[in-house]
Amino acid sequence: MPINYSQIPSPCFVLEEELLRKNLQLIDSVQQAAGCKIILALKGFSMYSVFPIVKEYLSGATASSLNEVKLINDFMGYQAHTYMPAYLDQEFDEILIRSSHITFNSLSQWERFKGRVEDFKAANAEHKLSCGIRVNPQYSEVTTDMYNPCVPGSRLGVTRDKLPDQLPEGIDGIHFHTLCENGSDTLERTLEALESRFEGLLHQAKWLNMGGGHLMTRKGYDIKKLIILVSNIKEKYNLEVILEPGSAIAWRTGELVTTVLDVMDSQGVNVAILDTSFAAHMPDTLEMPYKPSIVGSHHEAAENKPTYRMGGMTCLAGDFIGDYSFDRPLQIGDKIIFEDMIHYTMVKTSTFNGVNLPSIGIWKMGGDFQLVRSFGYESFKERLS
Numbered sequence: 587m588p589i590n591y592s593q594i595p596s597p598c599f600v601l602e603e604e605l606l607r608k609n610l611q612l613i614d615s616v617q618q619a620a621g622c623k624i625i626l627a628l629k630g631f632s633m634y635s636v637f638p639i640v641k642e643y644l645s646g647a648t649a650s651s652l653n654e655v656k657l658i659n660d661f662m663g664y665q666a667h668t669y670m671p672a673y674l675d676q677e678f679d680e681i682l683i684r685s686s687h688i689t690f691n692s693l694s695q696w697e698r699f700k701g702r703v704e705d706f707k708a709a710n711a712e713h714k715l716s717c718g719i720r721v722n723p724q725y726s727e728v729t730t731d732m733y734n735p736c737v738p739g740s741r742l743g744v745t746r747d748k749l750p751d752q753l754p755e756g757i758d759g760i761h762f763h764t765l766c767e768n769g770s771d772t773l774e775r776t777l778e779a780l781e782s783r784f785e786g787l788l789h790q791a792k793w794l795n796m797g798g799g800h801l802m803t804r805k806g807y808d809i810k811k812l813i814i815l816v817s818n819i820k821e822k823y824n825l826e827v828i829l830e831p832g833s834a835i836a837w838r839t840g841e842l843v844t845t846v847l848d849v850m851d852s853q854g855v856n857v858a859i860l861d862t863s864f865a866a867h868m869p870d871t872l873e874m875p876y877k878p879s880i881v882g883s884h885h886e887a888a889e890n891k892p893t894y895r896m897g898g899m900t901c902l903a904g905d906f907i908g909d910y911s912f913d914r915p916l917q918i919g920d921k922i923i924f925e926d927m928i929h930y931t932m933v934k935t936s937t938f939n940g941v942n943l944p945s946i947g948i949w950k951m952g953g954d955f956q957l958v959r960s961f962g963y964e965s966f967k968e969r970l971s
Contacts, residue, residue, distance in 0.1 A: 591921050593955040594843050597862040597944035599932050601633060601840040603951050609803045609835060610643035616802060616809060617645065620816035622827040625667060627798050628654040630832020630929050634661040635958045636948065640835070646686070648830040652677045655684045667795070667830065669720065669761065671741060673699060682706045682715065689718040689761045689795065692744055693754070700756055718759030718795065719744060721787075725779030726764040728799075730874060733766045746783040753790045760787060763797025767833050770812040773800065777815060793826040794819065800829055803837040833929045841881070842868070842927035842944060846920045847899065856894045857906070858916050863898035865905045866938040870930055877908040881923035884911040892916065900939035937966040 594600055617624045623645040626637075634657050640647075641662050648667040649655040652674075658666040665686035672691060673681065678699055681688065688703070690696040696719065707715060722743035726736035735742040743762065753760075764776055773796070781788065788794065796816075802809055820827045848859040864871050871878055879885060880896075887893045888911035898905035935943050943961040950956055 589841075589949050590955070591843055591923065594947060595945050595957065595960065596843055596845040596921070597860075597867065598843045598957075599840060599927060599944050599946045600843055600949055600955075601636065601836070601928055601947070602949045603636070603639070605839040606636060606639060606836065607951075609837060609839060610640065612803055612809075613831070613834060614643040616813060616816075620813045620827070621820060622816050622829060624829045624831065626662075626835055627830045627832040628657060629933060630798065631836040632657060632933050633836075633928070633946065635946075637661040649685075652681060652684075655681060659684050667828070678702060679706075683713075686714065687716050687718065687759065687793075687795075689720050689759070690757075691720050691742065693719070693748065696754060696757065700754075703756060716758045716793070717756055718761050718791075718793065719749075719753070719757050720761045720763070721746070721749070721780075721784055723762055723764060723776065723780040723783055725776055727768060727772050727775070728764070728766045730766075732873060734764075736764055749787065751786060753787055758791065759793040759795060760784065760791045761795040761797065763795075763799070763830075765797065765799025767801045767804070768799050769801065769804075769806075770808045770815060773812065774815055777819060788823045788825070791823065791825050793828060794823070795828040795830065798830050798832045800831045801834050801837065802831065803834045836929040838926045840926075840928040840949075842924040842931065844922045844924065846916055846918055846922060848918060849894070849916055852895075855909075856892070857897050858894040858922070859897045859899060860922055861899060862944060863900045863902075863905055863938070863941050864896075864907050865898060865900055865902050866936045866941050867898075867944055868907075868924070868927065868931055869934050869936075871907050872904065878927065879925040880910055881925060882912065887911050896922070900941055902939070937969060940966055942966070
């Protein structure tokens, strides 16, 4: 059922429940066919109001901070798969209690905390805790350095030359994460690089976590190849395989609804100022960078059509994105709907410049809008002191 945008406040992230379920159904079909575990990565999608829906399909969730661990515990009822580049001493005991898997980023981190892991296991035999080490296969096809964990000098993961020929006692698993919204062909080449360096250690491991970046819900993704790759490596090394996609879960499941506040001529360039911010609410558009799609627009400037540069409402000079053409001139009060704004967008919002955070809502299966949360002065104030 088409969304009735008149029911929705502005700005507002709107998740479409039907689209989320379609993604989860597809992901679960991969999980079942490949005999692996696919878990939610909160760094890409932390909308805990729909965690009960996610739990119907997925096997768990992965966290990169104690706060994310707590969300998993509280709203999914799972113990977390936890990975952090470095653990805080004062948080580690709580992470032990709340996690089923803990991955260490370096051997020095493992050496620092392994005594506490051993003491915890001895005192809590009923708690099935498994530890792993993140490795750097020194191969990635991610072209933006900011998102590439294999650039020279990367702090993420251990290269093969730093590991012994035997996995350290107490380490059960190997974890890598070098993909970013890639296809299964990229995974195939990545696994070749991984095996060329870590084959001996893979034979010793009980599980292999392939991290995220598997964009299996994107149109054209070769799902059959993914299933074959996962099944083959699982059989070859006799281990459990875990995938933790971020984008794939909420890929194309919703929009950011915004409104035109002003239209101005800036030295021959028509600018539409919106009640949102690219810097504060859509930072990936500036960091990656990429140009988001707008419902009903021409993605590139079209000759002889009204064309506008989309501007945010902060005072940052660079708070704008691209030029879009429309079939009619924009007016104050018009809705501008940015597509595919649920993954890696809600999780990165800020109140820079004191701008309000967008509301969050769900377009339900039955065709009704549910406002989950709205934000105001208190949300801004609580981030400061």
